Amino acid sequence: MEPQSTxxxxxxxxxxxxxxxxxxxxxxxxxxxxEDAVQDAFxxxxxxxGTFRDAEHEKAWLIRVTINRCHDLQRAGAVRAYTPLDDLxxxxxxxxxxxxxxxxxxxxxxSLPEKYRVVLVLHSLEGQSVDAVASxxxxxxxxxxxxxxxxxxLLRTILAKEDIHV
Amino acid sequence: xxxxGTKRAWQSITPTPELKQRALQPTQKKIVRFPxxxxxxxxxxxAACLILVLALLQFGGKPELLVNGxxxxxxxxxxxxxxxxxxxxxxxxxxxxxxxxxxxxxxTLEKQxxxxxxxxxxxxxxxxRSIYKNRSHTYTLQYSAETGLWTLYPGE
Numbered sequence: 001m002e003p004q005s006t007x008x009x010x011x012x013x014x015x016x017x018x019x020x021x022x023x024x025x026x027x028x029x030x031x032x033x034x035e036d037a038v039q040d041a042f043x044x045x046x047x048x049x050g051t052f053r054d055a056e057h058e059k060a061w062l063i064r065v066t067i068n069r070c071h072d073l074q075r076a077g078a079v080r081a082y083t084p085l086d087d088l089x090x091x092x093x094x095x096x097x098x099x100x101x102x103x104x105x106x107x108x109x110x111s112l113p114e115k116y117r118v119v120l121v122l123h124s125l126e127g128q129s130v131d132a133v134a135s136x137x138x139x140x141x142x143x144x145x146x147x148x149x150x151x152x153x154l155l156r157t158i159l160a161k162e163d164i165h166v
Numbered sequence: 167x168x169x170x171g172t173k174r175a176w177q178s179i180t181p182t183p184e185l186k187q188r189a190l191q192p193t194q195k196k197i198v199r200f201p202x203x204x205x206x207x208x209x210x211x212x213a214a215c216l217i218l219v220l221a222l223l224q225f226g227g228k229p230e231l232l233v234n235g236x237x238x239x240x241x242x243x244x245x246x247x248x249x250x251x252x253x254x255x256x257x258x259x260x261x262x263x264x265x266x267x268x269x270x271x272x273x274t275l276e277k278q279x280x281x282x283x284x285x286x287x288x289x290x291x292x293x294x295r296s297i298y299k300n301r302s303h304t305y306t307l308q309y310s311a312e313t314g315l316w317t318l319y320p321g322e
Contacts, residue, residue, distance in 0.1 A: 009190050017189065021181040029245060035185050042189035077240030082313055088179045102175035105168065111245055113235035113261065124167045125176045152167055 031083035116151030241319035266298035
């Protein structure tokens with residue numbers, strides 16, 4: 001089996017890197033460490049000798065590797081400096097008025113326990129199906145649905161405490 | 167759950183352009199060769215088994231402690247709720263999941279269905295002790311005004 005070609009890696013990077021980076025940031029909340037995790041995921045991709053059934057399989061593999069790498073960094077206490085969300089989200093030039101209200105909601109999402117945070121990010125913010133998230137996290141679809149339900153309930157409680165309306 | 171503006175704000179988060187170059191740089195697989203040839207082949211696995219047994223003796227029986235669903239490892243940084251960032255005088259809550267009995271130096275412990283909720287009233291330094299099979303393990307919870315993060319780490 002041959003490792004993945006640089007061309008395939010570039011195509012995969014263009015297709016998935018931004019999403020992998022956001023998932024890594026949701027876990028680590030550090031810009032530098034999120035980039036490290038994505039870089040490591042692609043290093044493993046380049047060395048990977050297996051074949052991917054389709055684009056979804058490839059994406060699920062990359063997300064799993066990125067999440068595992070994030071956990072490695074957390075376990076090793078190697079997560080670098082915390083990056084506030086405000087440093088990553090810039091106000092667009094054509095501000096339509098609702099932009100300022102989005103960041104407090106996202107901050108509350110990032111304050112959720114990890115198991116709820118990850119499924120909410122993948123499903124509700126990244127727009128992936130329950131089945132896709134289940135495949136990426138190696139969970140059953142019903143487990144993903146349960147985490148989504150509990151995560152949403154917890155988020156609503158936090159939003160109410162913070163007096164944030166969505 | 168989220169309006170389009172929130173999703174748009176989230177999806178506007180992208181890595182720096184330099185990451186692409188870093189990520190796609192082909193890496194050479196490192197081959198580490200040990201001196202000693204066959205001796206290393208024989209002693210190496212035995213040493214690995216010994217280290218594994220010692221590690222099991224050292225850490226066996228210590229139940230895992232999960233904090234807000236995450237493993238502590240060498241230390242875990244936790245972001246306070248938004249209100250905490252605004253008002254530094256507010257407290258902080260952690261959901262602890264473990265089989266061990268828990269003791270804390272400050273704040274309150276409240277049993278819940280999913281674990282034990284530890285609530286401290288104000289920023290500072292607190293100690294958490296987990297006791298299991300007559301062995302105790304100590305953790306420290308500390309608030310950093312500099313980073314705005316609560317950190318929980320093993321040890322005092």
